Amino acid sequence: MLAGLLTTLAMLAWPVARSPAVRLNAIASSAASETQARGSPDPGSMSASAAGRGMAVAAPVGVALFLFLGGLMGACAGTVAAIGLFAAVRRREPAEVRRRRERMGADLPFAVDLIVASLRAGQPMSGAVETTAAAIAGPVGERLSWAGARMRLGAPPEEAWTALSDEPALAPLARTMIRAAQSGAPVADVLTRLADDARRTAQARASAAARRVGVHAVAPLGLCFLPAFVFLGIVPMVAGLAGQILLP
Incomplete structure (x- = not known):
């Protein structure tokens, strides 16, 4: 009786032989899970993250337009702006990708x-x-x-x-x-x-990225140099002309 019970337990505990294809699929699945855990982007999480960023940007803008304009015009403008911003932010490629x-x-x-x-x-x-x-x-x-x-x-x-x-x-x-x-x-x-x-x-x-950097830097540099140009170039000229015109 005891020998039969021990034999049955040994048969149940004996590992089941798996075919090479089954072992290969198991190893591939574990490797894919390990790669995912090391930081490979998940499409589902990236989509949810993009939707969250879009909502975080669109909702305050829509509410601000509604409060600023008020009434039906504010509601329409806020809704349109929120939908547009949400779509634009969601279509943008995440930085991680x-x-x-x-x-x-x-x-x-x-x-x-x-x-x-x-x-x-x-x-x-x-x-x-x-x-x-x-x-x-x-x-x-x-x-x-x-x-x-x-x-x-x-x-x-x-x-x-x-x-x-x-x-x-x-x-x-x-x-x-x-x-x-x-x-x-x-x-x-x-x-x-x-x-x-x-x-x-x-x-x-x-090369294309370097050219885009030059194009994108035009507006900030222009805004930085514009006050200096106004104060050093235009203001002295206007002051000189005003002095000549106003003084007898």
Whole structure:
């Protein structure tokens, strides 16, 4: 009796063998959760945050217009202004998403160069991707580490790279790797051209950002120099003309 009970308990406590696919999905889910916990932006939380910012800006403006104008005109003006401000603030890209996108675009050329160097040194694709992920910190390293771990555990390369195509900065790399995996063509030369294109794109974006800084600085600088121009240029001239006209 006791032996049968112990045998039953041992059978219940014995770990159930899982297939490689089930283990891979479990590891991928835990890796995705860990990446999310390290600070990857959540679309739901970003949408809620944008809505909260829009409401925080739009509500005081709408109430202020209603109190200032009063009546039906104030209610209409406040409602229209609040709706417009809410939509404008909600459509604006959050700063966290913008910084993440800019960093991924800046890190992509270096990551591709490291993948090419690792492949030419004789590493397999999963090893090259994981080596690059260890050297490149930030969001690019996190996503490459995830893809490399999946390939090392036996996932098809197309599946691993397809999961990276949701990032706009990594979509060209993902498409290139998917085509190479499906065709079996050597990928080092294609990745070299991709790195050159990504580097030129990053330089063009940096130049455009520098030009926008100059344009945006015109109005503040004008407001700073306008009082000095008025007091040093216009006021003495007006005072001199007034003295000549008023004095006999």
